[in-house]
Amino acid sequence: MIPESWFPALRPDDGETVGYLDLVGEEFQPYDLLGRPCGDPADYTDAEDRLSALGLAYLARRWTFAVEDHPEPIAVVISEVSRESVVVRSDDPGYHRDFGTPFTLPLPVDRSVLWENPEGKGPRFTQAVPGR
Incomplete structure (x- = not known):
């Protein structure tokens, strides 16, 4: 928080x-x-x-997330930010769970867990998934 x-x-x-x-x-x-x-x-x-x-434009970029159930960090997008937490959603075709899988992280964010992806221009997959 x-x-x-x-x-x-x-x-x-x-x-x-x-x-x-x-x-x-x-x-x-x-x-x-x-x-x-x-x-x-x-x-x-x-x-x-x-x-x-x-x-606020940095929030719309793609991010990299070190998720526990995957050997490599995955691409994510930020879907919600509050004073308590940030919700990111998977946006990586190499991740074994569904696109848009949510992860809630406490704030302030730990830079070893979530960091900006300088090559990511913006969401690729989650925008195309209805209801996500």
Whole structure:
């Protein structure tokens, strides 16, 4: 779960939560919605601007997930994010379970379990599966 001491950073134009800020001394540490630090602490405006510039597009990318029941990490897409967890769904033809199999991970995300796939442009299979 994202710590209660972290407060939401809102995008100015629509009020959408784009990350979190944590007071560290006299500066603010920005974190994305997965609880990953976004650079070094900064003054409030700079930290909030950094998260606004980051936006939410990274959530639509393909990710890599080290799933316990498969020898190799698999491709996944993010389907839900809350303050408590992130739900990813399988999006890998080499995985032995159904496309869209959900996995719920606690936040902040452990980078050794879930990481961005720099070659993944976006979901391939789960968008084509009705009701997933």
